[in-house]
Amino acid sequence: MTNICHIIGVLDNGVDSLTPQVLQLIKKADVVIGASRTLQLFSGQFQANAIQHDLTGQMKDIPDWIKQAFDKQQQVVMLSTGDPLCHGIGKFLISKLGQQHCNILPNVSTIQLACARLGIAWQGLKICSVHSRDAGEWQPGADPSHGLYALLQAIKKHPAVAVFTSPENSPARIARMLQLEGLESDYTLSVVENILQDSEQVYEKLNVAQTTQQSFADLNIVIIEQTRGSVSDNSILLGLEDHYYHQRKPEKGLITKREVRAASLAAMQLRRDSIVWDIGAGSGSVGLEAARLCCDGHVYAIEKNEADVANAQNNKQQMQISNYTLLHSKAPEGMQNWMDPDAIFIGGSGGELVELIKLSLQRLHNGGQLVMNFVTLENMHSATQALKELGADWSFIQINVSRSQPILHMHRLAAENPVWIVTAQNRQVEPQ
Secondary structure: OOOOEEEEEEOOOHHHHOOHHHHHHHHHOOEEEEOHHHHHHOHHHOOOOOEEEEOOOOHHHHHHHHHHHHHOOOOEEEEEEOOOOOOOOHHHHHHHHOHHHEEEEOOOOHHHHHHHHHOOOOOOOEEEEOOOOOOOOOOOOOOOOOOOHHHHHHHHHOOEEEEEOOOOOOHHHHHHHHHHOOOOOOEEEEEEEOOOOOOOEEEEEEEHHHHHOOOOOOOEEEEEEEOOOOOOOOOOOOOOOHHHOOOOOOOOOOOOOHHHHHHHHHHOOOOOOOEEEEEOOOOOHHHHHHHHHOOOOEEEEEEOOHHHHHHHHHHHHHHOOOOEEEEEOOOOOOHHHOOOOOEEEEOOOOOOHHHHHHHHHHHOOOOOEEEEEEOOHHHHHHHHHHHHHOOOEEEEEEEOOEEEEEEOOEEEEEEOOOEEEEEEEOOOOOOO
């Protein structure tokens, strides 16, 4: 049958992993594509004149190789490890060739084999892959561009995670990431290496510190599990008490108060995957609660005051939040590399309010919300005047909060400072 690429899942025990029917497809193929290790494993099974393409480092060329074979009416097979549709090449080839030109012949996934060695039921696992380019060592505060970012978020959301690793993004590197994020006591790592080879080895429930110092074979699967007694994150998402946060304390404390914080976060119209900017982060209270609400998104925060930066970092660590990048700088310096936001909160401007409003409206995604807090008439006037001149859509509310305080055996109300909350969108951009 022409114009069909047979995408065959294979394992490291070679022909023993295949049915006779599937092995015949390999033996009759005019063109064979695979990684160098896989081509070598099956080298005795190919036709003498079969064309072999080594895909190592040449992923983008694979569709063209297959189309060229189609044009010549040649039978082509693609050799993939395990199940081609489980973090394998299957999805990529279907997107490039069309499903009608792809015949997927899956094998047992190496994840399944690793779980069988460890006696772990795998239907509840979150499966991830870092089998890509070298991600580099993890740095706290790294954003979604880092190759280990998605894995860290998955680990924090799921009790057990299975990982396809790479030689660079190794179990030891993953363990170092957990250590840097303060999660050392919360997880164990099991590693199964060289599956179905004579040198297969199983390492069960290593602690994080052990794993950081250990070397493993390049071919391995890692299972990361919460330790017994550790509890899945069930933290308060919105409205933490003000005293929970580390903060500078002139008078009543430099923090967006809980009631204003809740109203501001509501005005930001956040979604699970929102990208958020927090300008003038202070103690970090708004941005950190936004990070919890946007568990599949990311928060970029900037703060110029060194003492406030230290407090925000302490609050981030205390809350064990990892989808949060804090920059010690005066806005807008350093913000040019941030991802375009879905929501922006301005709690402090450092004298650059008008410039920050312009930048915010330029960078906001369609339908995005700019939310600003003001306690002075002068800043309120500057902001609304700038919004008028920029042709933005805007509105504001004022929040007056009084909190109960005991007086003898009774209670009275003590007023907080009134706060204006200004919400704006770019009128030139149609919302989604």
